Amino acid sequence: MGSNGSGAGGAEKADKRPNEQLGSWFMRSGWSKGELARQVNRRARQLGAHHISTDTSRVRRWLDGEQPREPIPKILSELFSERFGCVVGIEDIGLRTAHQSPSVSGVDLPWAGPQTVELISEFSRSDLMLARRGFLGASLALSAGPGLIEPMQRWLAPGSGGKDGSGVLSQERSRPGRLSGPELDLLESTTVMFRQWDAQCGGGLRRKAVVGQLHEVTDLLQESQPEATSKRLFKAAAELAGLAGWMSYDVGLHPTAQKYFVLALHAAKEAGDRPLGAYILSCMSRQMIHLGRPDDALELIHLGQYGSRETATARTQAMLYAVEARAYANMGQPAKCKRAVNMAEDCFSDCTPGDGDPDWIRFFSEAELNAENAHSYRDLAYVAGRSPTYTSLARPKMQRAVELFAKDNEHPRSYALNLIGMATVHLMEGEPEQSTVVAGKALKLAKQVRSERVNNRLRKTVGNAARDYGDVAEVLALTEQISVQLPESPEAVQAV
Numbered sequence: 001m002g003s004n005g006s007g008a009g010g011a012e013k014a015d016k017r018p019n020e021q022l023g024s025w026f027m028r029s030g031w032s033k034g035e036l037a038r039q040v041n042r043r044a045r046q047l048g049a050h051h052i053s054t055d056t057s058r059v060r061r062w063l064d065g066e067q068p069r070e071p072i073p074k075i076l077s078e079l080f081s082e083r084f085g086c087v088v089g090i091e092d093i094g095l096r097t098a099h100q101s102p103s104v105s106g107v108d109l110p111w112a113g114p115q116t117v118e119l120i121s122e123f124s125r126s127d128l129m130l131a132r133r134g135f136l137g138a139s140l141a142l143s144a145g146p147g148l149i150e151p152m153q154r155w156l157a158p159g160s161g162g163k164d165g166s167g168v169l170s171q172e173r174s175r176p177g178r179l180s181g182p183e184l185d186l187l188e189s190t191t192v193m194f195r196q197w198d199a200q201c202g203g204g205l206r207r208k209a210v211v212g213q214l215h216e217v218t219d220l221l222q223e224s225q226p227e228a229t230s231k232r233l234f235k236a237a238a239e240l241a242g243l244a245g246w247m248s249y250d251v252g253l254h255p256t257a258q259k260y261f262v263l264a265l266h267a268a269k270e271a272g273d274r275p276l277g278a279y280i281l282s283c284m285s286r287q288m289i290h291l292g293r294p295d296d297a298l299e300l301i302h303l304g305q306y307g308s309r310e311t312a313t314a315r316t317q318a319m320l321y322a323v324e325a326r327a328y329a330n331m332g333q334p335a336k337c338k339r340a341v342n343m344a345e346d347c348f349s350d351c352t353p354g355d356g357d358p359d360w361i362r363f364f365s366e367a368e369l370n371a372e373n374a375h376s377y378r379d380l381a382y383v384a385g386r387s388p389t390y391t392s393l394a395r396p397k398m399q400r401a402v403e404l405f406a407k408d409n410e411h412p413r414s415y416a417l418n419l420i421g422m423a424t425v426h427l428m429e430g431e432p433e434q435s436t437v438v439a440g441k442a443l444k445l446a447k448q449v450r451s452e453r454v455n456n457r458l459r460k461t462v463g464n465a466a467r468d469y470g471d472v473a474e475v476l477a478l479t480e481q482i483s484v485q486l487p488e489s490p491e492a493v494q495a496v
Helices: 010-014 020-029 031-045 054-062 072-084 111-128 144-154 179-200 203-221 227-250 254-271 274-290 294-307 313-328 332-349 367-383 388-406 412-428 430-444 451-466 473-485
Strands: none
Touching: 020 054, 020 179, 031 054, 031 072, 072 111, 072 179, 111 227, 111 254, 111 294, 111 388, 144 254, 144 294, 179 203, 179 227, 179 412, 227 254, 227 274, 227 451, 254 274, 254 412, 274 294, 274 313, 294 313, 313 332, 313 367, 367 388, 367 412, 388 412, 412 430, 412 451, 430 451, 430 473, 451 473
């Protein structure tokens, strides 16, 4: 016989009161009790909860205050979220859940395999369910300071060592897995393809596809897998979640991006891949620099460096030092910034084709090295009141990055970002006409890639030019072009 989803005992029934929150959402939905019951049953079957069999009398009992068992609260939350186009949490409909929904919880999450799988699954499903970007991000809060750093430090703690703390779910909850080696290879090659799409098209074009693939991987992780397969799946989940975070960051969904980064770090820990975890921490660090929190950025990058000190390749170490330099630059610490720049260059000179670099670090080319170090010196120049000394250090490295990216057809977003960087250097050196020439090239690229990061930096740079050189004809012309061709847009909430 099917279950009605009730969890109320006799005492609870005696004390129950009408659920006014659920009643309010139900009334505004326009659904009848029968229609809601049918939708609950249909969604339950999709989740594999075939024991759920709800009817109109059961819906009435929920409205009267009865507390349904899982997964009914989760299903009702999803149905109302879809109906109203915003996150309607379980608590919002007056129901209780065994744990806080990951769509509204922070970054201090349990470091254990089964919980990591469940959290990634729920968060990616919420993201896909709401489809129109921005709704999920608007329900999240960005973590910073000790509230962010202290939970991330647990990445270094050893795992439980037992199956319950590893990637293998308990036999009672798992389904038998039938994943072949070629299927795993194909999954990993798909992740490589997604990464290439992001580099070429920006984060706004394929983000939803990446989130969908991530959700599929969590389904595989809920099946019983051999340990080696489980580790490869966790590695794939870490890479996909990290990429979903980077794409979210690229289009301005910062709380969503941070949540994906945190979940990616958890998955990397389950995979036992310290260098990948360090790379994810570097992404978080870049985000904190972008958001004006270089102290947090430095803590995150030091955590990544320490955790991967014995396992990272020379290329990965060079990237970590380059991000460290950016953090020091934004903190206004020139000596430490220069030291990190030099360490990045020294490590990069040690790179060899036989290092066995994973695909996720191959983006860190000579062009990217010059770009990062150029931006570090440019940031130092800003912090030091447009110091000509640091501007002169930034110029040759930025020029070299632009030259190299101009020959690279695979990274147009990076080319655009460094053209904009070169334009800022020209502005700081009192060359507004040359700045507009370079920024004009960036504008052409900005219209080809879906990246709010590129758009915002270009608008800001041209805005600075207009403020300081508003009487220069070329600056006036470019300002007009930007307003027409690259207006402030709802990109971050519309792109999928």
